Amino acid sequence: MTLEVGVLGYRFMGKAHANAMARLPMFFPDAPEIERSVLVGRDEEALADAADRLGFASVSTDWGEVVDDVDVFYNLGPNHVHAEPSIAALEAGTPVFCEKPLAPTLEAADAMAEAARDAGDDVPAGCAFNYRFVPAIRYAKRLLEAGELGEIHHVRGRYLQDWLVDPDAPWSWRNDEELAGSGALGDLGAHTVDLVRFLVGDDDLAGEMERVSGHLQTFVDERPVDGEDETRPVTVDDAYSAQLAFENGAMGTLEASRFATGHKNDHTVEIHGSEGSLRFSLERLNELEVLRADENRGYETILVTDEDDPYVDHWWPPGHVLGWEHTFVHENYEFLSAVERGGEFAPNFEDGLAAQRVLAAIEESDDRGEWVSIS
């Protein structure tokens, strides 16, 4: 059986997922067969171009029709169009894969998670936290699950970019609260919150995040509109930080910025446990720095490209490094496999909602100037 895939969105994420799907047959021969069936968008010309380039059989400007017809629906549009089509698809029994953050508001995220629950376990609803699929992150997860870092005391996550540091960088939907929900917090922080939950969220590790204290800041209040003689207000954060208290006593700090001069896509996570520590940076995504107190005195820089490292046997021999886009191939492989077998996939809409709750609590904490519990 070939899965017919409908995809809403054809820009950055559209390309990343289309590429991932295209690469499955050669590298993951046991992945389900799929057809890039229909690409959904509003601008007919751009859509036709994209469909051609990204290898889609047809196009549609009406997602309402598509979500019924296809076997799988990918929602890769901007945040404010995540909820409605995703819910419609799930109501039609169509598995959904939605980009992160799950929604611009907690309410919308809640509704989406409810729709996913209603659709049932055999209709996977995935949330596209692709960094769970970095081999080095999976390797870290293995270490943590095996208890090699012991009790978790500290977690540190941050995601640094600098594309808004120039005050004349143009306004975009990402600067608008209506369209994006939040700024660095939602766009980057969602990734970090999920990564931290993935790595240490298990009950026998740090557990869930219990309380947060948040701090949001907008450094530049209005920005020029490209090609026009006007400015528009920036109604989202340019950067955020947060402190975390975890269920089992661990402490955490989170941070993201679009003003971190010189950092392009620097997503890092650091963990200290009673038996060891680890560090990861997305800009060196093939590497994991690990310190196991019983064996190491200092961090060991592990190149996670050995044959028995997660996903690596599908690719190249040791030392032949992978890139950012490979995370999408792994993610699509896992999601589409779950669709085929009608089984579970993680991260799912519950994970998306859990991240959203943390983000919402960070915003609320910033508003109220006090710690906020995560319900």
Place this chain on the structure above:
Amino acid sequence: MTLEVGVLGYRFMGKAHANAMARLPMFFPDAPEIERSVLVGRDEEALADAADRLGFASVSTDWGEVVDDVDVFYNLGPNHVHAEPSIAALEAGTPVFCEKPLAPTLEAADAMAEAARDAGDDVPAGCAFNYRFVPAIRYAKRLLEAGELGEIHHVRGRYLQDWLVDPDAPWSWRNDEELAGSGALGDLGAHTVDLVRFLVGDDDLAGEMERVSGHLQTFVDERPVDGEDETRPVTVDDAYSAQLAFENGAMGTLEASRFATGHKNDHTVEIHGSEGSLRFSLERLNELEVLRADENRGYETILVTDEDDPYVDHWWPPGHVLGWEHTFVHENYEFLSAVERGGEFAPNFEDGLAAQRVLAAIEESDDRGEWVSIS
């Protein structure tokens, strides 16, 4: 004229300062002549041994007599003996150099700063934040003062150690609130707060810290007493984190821990400004990583050992790295020179107090669960 120096304390800090004084003549020939005159302590035997080893002419068990007699008084004792002898010395018109944190409580620190103000500008009262005297930090300060990083948006400071991660590590005065005031917060955080103030505290940079949100945690509640069959409670924090809002809009995060497995003395600071970024780690104290947006795309690893780098011309040719202890030589040189000329020295008791205010606000914030203004 030879300055007679009296020193209270002969352990770690006693050795560090005695060594620094001993090295001045050969490397800083324009430093004032000094005599290591009298070493002050309680345990007569240990004191005699130490005086011999550290090159002191005499010993005393009564600091009250010493503070009058000497030309300069160094207070290197534990935190809870900082206030009384320092104030007595200042009241006697004797310049004082006191280890950090200035005092275990804000009240004590206040009293000390008042005593310093009363003593007048020609009686220097220094607070021993030695990391201001790392050549790479001075170099960073030069860059910042020259505006090379532009407007400051982000500051990140952390100080990681791991000597308490073992729950069986013995209890010491550093684990006791009465004796130490606080734990990682005071011991390590004081350094970080001062370093951040030193680097970006100027009005035309980030300015002073205005508000903080703090988080303290004690991971192990009681510890065995060395050589005895009992445990004592740990009444201070094992780790802290904080979020900062600066006067001019910059954001900051601070952190310290004695539970950061594998980190021995890892004091780092990172700054992002509109024109550039920098990073420093005490474990690589000869290096500064600098990114100037007009010249660099990535961080440049500068080995701060060139002839025209701060303090370096006193030592060795380029590439011949310095160590941790050299910061004490530079610090003593500056302080003793200030004493000789009856002039100002920074960091002084006002700086010590300013740091203390931040630490106190972090504790209060943690207690109250909300952001606290720094008065």
Place this chain on the structure above:
Amino acid sequence: MTLEVGVLGYRFMGKAHANAMARLPMFFPDAPEIERSVLVGRDEEALADAADRLGFASVSTDWGEVVDDVDVFYNLGPNHVHAEPSIAALEAGTPVFCEKPLAPTLEAADAMAEAARDAGDDVPAGCAFNYRFVPAIRYAKRLLEAGELGEIHHVRGRYLQDWLVDPDAPWSWRNDEELAGSGALGDLGAHTVDLVRFLVGDDDLAGEMERVSGHLQTFVDERPVDGEDETRPVTVDDAYSAQLAFENGAMGTLEASRFATGHKNDHTVEIHGSEGSLRFSLERLNELEVLRADENRGYETILVTDEDDPYVDHWWPPGHVLGWEHTFVHENYEFLSAVERGGEFAPNFEDGLAAQRVLAAIEESDDRGEWVSIS
């Protein structure tokens, strides 16, 4: 017009090139259209499997027929089958792309280069030195060509692997002089020699390599045959080193090993010129370390993923790192474009031959115990 491509070889390199071809339409829309037409091999079953997986329309066990029929011929077989089919293809006027090293012997390489010359400029004959197509290497090349490093004084290249350090690692064709020509020297050294030639071989930089002194070593003399109760002799080098004298006075050292414990695919190059220095490592292939004496004091770690960096605009936004396999996409793009327009492509068979001359001189130097001129 669609170019029909025939490919001999379906293992590691077969997969790398098939993947590269498959990715062209989505990322390099101006690349010529191609069909993966016929896959050539000896083992019919394995061949059928591979053709299916790698997306080839048909298979053949007779390269003789194929080289005439197709529009382009890729020779990705082991070294000892490089010469005959490549020459046959060129004699038939079919453009050839041949894996490196060009041939197991200098004689064979010479014959291949002659065939390429006879075929004429409109029949590209490419040699697959894929590391020329790493964006960071192209970026380095731009700097060098612009004279930013000044006069070249030192070049250092090395390629470290460790897959033979275990004396029980099984014998393979790569350990046999008849089949492979040489060991680390040909397999790894060919890459390094070409990379060095590419970067500094221009007349106004270091110029060509003039003289070499070589050193070859075999650490383990015989190895077990997999699944059999016998050993076979290792008749090639496990490691080599060389010293180089360049035309314009620069010095160089080269090295490669299959015994460098812990190094998987560590190909590095370092260059010092009168105005600057640079360093590159394949295991961090998105990064280039650059020191320009007029701007830098230390090396700047450049993440070569900006939009205007070589090839990057075809892929993802800044900071989204590429992997090893992308070098093949770039290489195939350039080669196939050259085929389409009937124009030149570099590195070509002359470059393959030039590298071979250096390798042969290194071997001869090792035999004779003296420096050898490269004719």
Place this chain on the structure above:
Amino acid sequence: MTLEVGVLGYRFMGKAHANAMARLPMFFPDAPEIERSVLVGRDEEALADAADRLGFASVSTDWGEVVDDVDVFYNLGPNHVHAEPSIAALEAGTPVFCEKPLAPTLEAADAMAEAARDAGDDVPAGCAFNYRFVPAIRYAKRLLEAGELGEIHHVRGRYLQDWLVDPDAPWSWRNDEELAGSGALGDLGAHTVDLVRFLVGDDDLAGEMERVSGHLQTFVDERPVDGEDETRPVTVDDAYSAQLAFENGAMGTLEASRFATGHKNDHTVEIHGSEGSLRFSLERLNELEVLRADENRGYETILVTDEDDPYVDHWWPPGHVLGWEHTFVHENYEFLSAVERGGEFAPNFEDGLAAQRVLAAIEESDDRGEWVSIS
């Protein structure tokens, strides 16, 4: 008993050793008591100044008198004055500590080693290869001696500086064959050869260096004389490289340069054995990178500042880094202790001679264009 020390030379090395001696009492209380008794030089005024600054009791312009009078003689003059005074001291039964390289020519080094042998085992004759006394190097030595790296296959040493890359950098005695013997080869290469011998020279490791192939190069043939309107010829090498064959089959490469733009004092050594690898750089002298194949997959960055690390218990707590000058303190401690007990010290004149033999063979090899055996 107090050892009276006479020192010839009061510039860079004079200061380094005087400082080392001055620091012994505080940090190495079991070191012999010494008096910095007499400082020897030619320029009376400079000498008097230096004696004052460096803490010497008296001065002399006649080394002939001094070598008899003192208990220990330090020869820290330029290379061409190493032989005569050192031999005279040894003939007088006075222990000698001589800077490296031992002598400008192999003949002179031979004569010095013979004088040391004649003086007998109770008259230590030390050669000042101070890098043997870096804690991280001692730590590496421990690992190697314990067999943790297994059989040695590869050794790589290089020493990079850049102070001559400017063609207008002034002529000095270091550019003159008569006065210095050789250039980068003797000045820097002597250190590297000794470090390699120290680390892997044992019989059960790589053993001695057996054969070398050398390459010397002078990039700038004449240089201006400071303050004068003339140039003088450069008659030594600006850089050298060498290939090594060791007794037990290991291969090595060596390199040094004064033209490595951006490198100030970058002395590195890298070793690959069958069970592990290690790397060291003098510019990060507190760190050792170690890979033990049974425990590590990647290099572990060890901060060699723990209490049980070599020499560290004399200094500061873990993580409080040492500097370049500490190597001199350790070296002086070991040498003066040997003098006191009338026992052996290494590295001695035999080690100095052994290094000299390798350097001479490298020069001879470069002259003859062929490999040269080290007798």
